[in-house]
Amino acid sequence: MDTLAKVQEVIAEQMKRPLSEVTPDSRLEDLGDSLDLIEVIYALEVAFKVDIPLNSKELEEKLETVSDVGKIIDRLIAERDAA
Numbered sequence: 001m002d003t004l005a006k007v008q009e010v011i012a013e014q015m016k017r018p019l020s021e022v023t024p025d026s027r028l029e030d031l032g033d034s035l036d037l038i039e040v041i042y043a044l045e046v047a048f049k050v051d052i053p054l055n056s057k058e059l060e061e062k063l064e065t066v067s068d069v070g071k072i073i074d075r076l077i078a079e080r081d082a083a
Contacts, residue, residue, distance in 0.1 A: 003048075003077070004070035010047050011066060014040045024067035044069065050076040 004024060012022040015032045028037055041052050050073060062068055 003074050004067065006047065007044065007070045007073060008066055010043050011040055011069075014043050022066060024065065024070070026066045027064055028066070028069070029064075044073065048073050048077060050080060052076065 008019060008022045008024070011017075011026075011031065012019040015022070015036055017031065022031065028040075031037075032040070038054070041054060044050075045052055052072065063072060
């Protein structure tokens with residue numbers, strides 16, 4: 001399973017939404033409130049064994065869509081594995 005598909009699966013499960021509603025272009029703010037998003041970030045950190053910074057100043061990329069989350073996780077995994 002590729003990163004984006006797993007991200008979509010985790011988000012759908014955490015937000016209690018059908019997987020069909022969680023597309024790569026889905027905006028995170030449209031899927032749930034800020035508390036839901038914190039829970040999603042935690043679940044993604046556990047699933048991928050990475051630390052996702054919640055402070056946007058620590059991220060070079062925007063964290064607005066499901067696709068953005070997949071790209072950031074791919075980068076964090078690459079950085080982790082390179083260390």
